[in-house]
Amino acid sequence: MDDRLPDPAEEIRPDETAEALVGGSDGAPVGGDKTTEDQLDADNAVEEDQLKSLDPDDTPA
Structure with a gap:
């Protein structure tokens, strides 16, 4: 039995990021x-x- 919690660094990142879904950074x-x-x-x-x-x-302060 594996009671180990998953390491967030090992998580797989999705190909469809939020930026890709909203059309990228096209302004x-x-x-x-x-x-x-x-x-x-x-x-x-x-x-x-x-x-x-x-x-x-x-512009930021």
């Missing part, structure tokens, strides 16, 4: 489109900072 927005991005409005400074951190076009 297409994931989870919405340009219209969705334009509809996001901040009500206060905290939300404004959060939206900046989620913006893929904004």
Whole structure:
């Protein structure tokens, strides 16, 4: 009887990764489109900072 837990490093990686399933990194927005991005409005400074951190076009601090 083998009670050994599987080693995560030994796990087989699937050929269909999440990136491959959504079309790769071709610049297409994931989870919405340009219209969705334009509809996001901040009500206060905290939300404004959060939206900046989620913006893929904004450079990191």
